[in-house]
Amino acid sequence: MKKLFAVLLSAAMLVGTVFAFAACGNTNNLKVATNAYFPPFEYFSGNAFTGVDMEIASGMAKDIGYDGMTVSDMEFDAIIPAVQQGTCDIGMAGMTVTDTRKESVDFTDEYYESAQVIIVKSDDTTFDACTSAEEIENILKTKTSAYKIGTQRGTTGYMYSAGNEDFEYDGFPNLTTSGYDTGAVAVQDLANGRINAVIIDKQPAIMIAQSVSGVKVITDYELTSEAYAFCVRKGNTELLEKANAYLKKIKENGELDRIITSFFDGTATFKHNNA
Ligand code: ARG
Numbered sequence: 001m002k003k004l005f006a007v008l009l010s011a012a013m014l015v016g017t018v019f020a021f022a023a024c025g026n027t028n029n030l031k032v033a034t035n036a037y038f039p040p041f042e043y044f045s046g047n048a049f050t051g052v053d054m055e056i057a058s059g060m061a062k063d064i065g066y067d068g069m070t071v072s073d074m075e076f077d078a079i080i081p082a083v084q085q086g087t088c089d090i091g092m093a094g095m096t097v098t099d100t101r102k103e104s105v106d107f108t109d110e111y112y113e114s115a116q117v118i119i120v121k122s123d124d125t126t127f128d129a130c131t132s133a134e135e136i137e138n139i140l141k142t143k144t145s146a147y148k149i150g151t152q153r154g155t156t157g158y159m160y161s162a163g164n165e166d167f168e169y170d171g172f173p174n175l176t177t178s179g180y181d182t183g184a185v186a187v188q189d190l191a192n193g194r195i196n197a198v199i200i201d202k203q204p205a206i207m208i209a210q211s212v213s214g215v216k217v218i219t220d221y222e223l224t225s226e227a228y229a230f231c232v233r234k235g236n237t238e239l240l241e242k243a244n245a246y247l248k249k250i251k252e253n254g255e256l257d258r259i260i261t262s263f264f265d266g267t268a269t270f271k272h273n274n275a
Contacts, residue, residue, distance in 0.1 A: 031070050033079045034049070034053065034071055034072070034093045041053045041228075042092070052112075052263050053230075057090075065242075076093060089233075089239060091231040091232075097226075097228070106237075108240060115202050115224050115225055116156065116202070117200070119218070145175060147197075151183070161199050
């Protein structure tokens with residue numbers, strides 16, 4: 001009993017408010033961990049979760065034998081621990097496969113290719129003459145610690161900017177990289193002039209920038225090359241195989257493309273934080 005209480009308590013602390021009770025009540029739901037400030041992959045529409053990953057999750061849950069799904073919104077860097085501890089069955093969060101993460105969780109097959117891009121203020125001409133990612137990097141290398149780049153904490157955007165050996169990017173130790181709760185909050189700080197740039201995944205960059213005035217995304221130059229997959233607890237081969245079978249099916253029958261296209265029309269509106 002004591003143990004059950006402890007489990008319920010830690011689950012209640014981890015999950016977002018909306019689905020907290022469902023998470024504890026219905027054991028035959030696929031428990032999905034995400035960070036819902038990453039349009040078009042996961043974001044709130046009112047109090048409901050929506051986005052590419054959420055739609056895949058919902059279809060997958062039913063297809064692989066669950067009654068439905070329960071989504072828990074948490075900090076991005078809490079997702080892997082939640083999956084490791086079994087509070088959630090699967091992490092679905094536009095998560096890039098990296099060697100370091102592979103040490104903590106097992107990844108499904110990849111379902112989307114992505115890249116980091118840089119967002120600056122609309123009137124910032126610093127990168128205007130660049131004709132390649134390398135030229136952007138060369139300019140970043142000349143900046144001092146007064147130049148601030150915002151990223152979402154725990155993400156590959158942070159690793160790229162701050163430098164990360166396993167992710168194989170040297171980073172820019174000459175400038176200041178800050179970690180924010182969400183990429184959207186970082187973009188707001190950029191718009192307000194508190195930081196100089198934001199580095200975040202390309203499609204989220206485009207969608208977040210659309211909802212904030214005074215910023216522009218440099219979409220032409222991709223700073224990294226990444227791929228997204230879902231993660232499960234190490235050794236949970238049963239769920240891993242089912243998730244992979246489902247991904248294979250929706251890749252083959254066109255459903256994955258349909259879902260992705262349906263969220264990429266640039267019209268997503270979302271909340272910047274859940275306050
Ligand atoms: N692709 C990046 C990473 O894996 C960012 C993911 C952020 N996802 C989110 N739901 N906030 O680190």
